[in-house]
């Protein structure tokens with residue numbers, strides 16, 4: 236039976252390790268965080284992902300998945316450690332370097348070494364391969380070294396790990412084939428082989444495509460606020476064109492992928508990437524735009540009570556990394572004019588630097604309820620209860636996710652449709 240060593244047991248590494256363990260491989264999960272390792276050895280997990288608690292319990296009980304703080308010899312090494320950005324927006328590949336150095340003493344001739352972490356173009360050739368070479372391992376001949384980026388959607392990770400098409404970029408054609416075979420054993424989607432740098436770049440461009448298109452939708456939301464147009468209606472009509480697909484505006488772009496990956500390209504080709512850089516700036520400006528609109532919506536009140544709903548960077552997950560909702564909550568909390576209550580059913584107190592309340596507590600006597608994340612719980616909110624409990628039944632839906640009855644007593648403002656603002660507020664805008 237093949238042994239696989241997965242380095243980094245987060246949102247990507249832990250499901251990956253579990254899927255290989257479930258397929259019958261002998262898997263060792265390695266993490267520098269001892270709490271993660273101890274939990275996993277008890278069959279428990281530290282993250283939220285649909286189906287993962289059950290799968291981990293099963294594969295740990297079966298003895299197929301174990302965890303440790305140090306690697307061991309294996310046939311295949313898969314690195315899935317974080318690749319955040321530095322304060323200056325350059326890529327921090329230190330975790331990838333550390334993880335590579337950690338496995339070097341255990342690598343043997345013929346092993347497959349895969350980096351799944353998202354990395355700047357040329358990192359496999361210019362950073363990872365030289366670390367092996369310095370340790371006396373020829374990266375082009377002794378091992379099969381490849382980059383296989385991950386493109387799963389949180390909330391559907393266990394399904395997409397199996398069904399998605401995988402791009403496998405080898406630093407040699409043989410490495411691509413050998414690494415591809417690792418995935419072919421468990422993946423039902425296509426496994427496409429290419430060079431490492433093409434795989435690095437294709438992953439980055441997937442997320443950059445989405446970031447740039449969201450920036451266009453966000454720019455439309457701002458234009459619409461200025462001109463008194465309903466952007467959601469505009470998008471609906473424009474998208475009737477067979478070759479147009481305008482994305483949805485929102486409160487900003489978060490997460491460790493869309494909000495980070497475009498910078499990896501900008502860093503390597505700054506002069507050639509002004510569109511990508513401007514899109515990042517537009518998306519980064521959205522929290523301020525939301526705060527500004529909250530100011531307009533509550534301008535006539537002395538001490539508005541705000542119920543802020545949602546902190547994660549997208550719906551139905553517990554991940555708050557780079558979340559624009561956190562930035563918005565912090566900005567509102569810093570403004571003494573507001574009494575701010577914050578609620579997110581997926582977030583635990585220890586994840587955020589402020590106190591959380593229940594939805595009922597947040598909405599009680601609130602003048603404005605602000606939806607920052609499209610969690611199902613918010614989409615299914617009981618309108619009757621809300622209107623009863625709120626001082627003024629007004630909602631600012633920054634995700635355009637709320638479905639309200641035609642005869643609703645709620646007033647709903649949407650990020651792309653602020654046309655219902657009062658005349659005084661309209662006047663202050665123009």
Ligand SMILES: NC(=O)c1ccc[n+]([C@@H]2O[C@H](COP(=O)([O-])OP(=O)(O)OC[C@H]3O[C@@H](n4cnc5c(N)ncnc54)[C@H](O)[C@@H]3O)[C@@H](O)[C@H]2O)c1
Pocket residue numbers: 242243244245246247248265266267268271315316317318330333334337351352353354384385386387388389491492
């Ligand atoms: N989460 C996603 O949806 C997603 C999707 C596509 C790509 N990615 C990419 O996958 C990579 C991993 O992301 P993630 O979301 O799983 O990160 P994560 O932060 O959830 O998990 C990373 C884990 O690696 C551990 N770690 C850090 N340095 C280590 C080391 N030297 N040795 C062993 N363990 C170490 C951390 O303790 C942590 O538990 C990133 O490059 C990310 O951009 C993530």
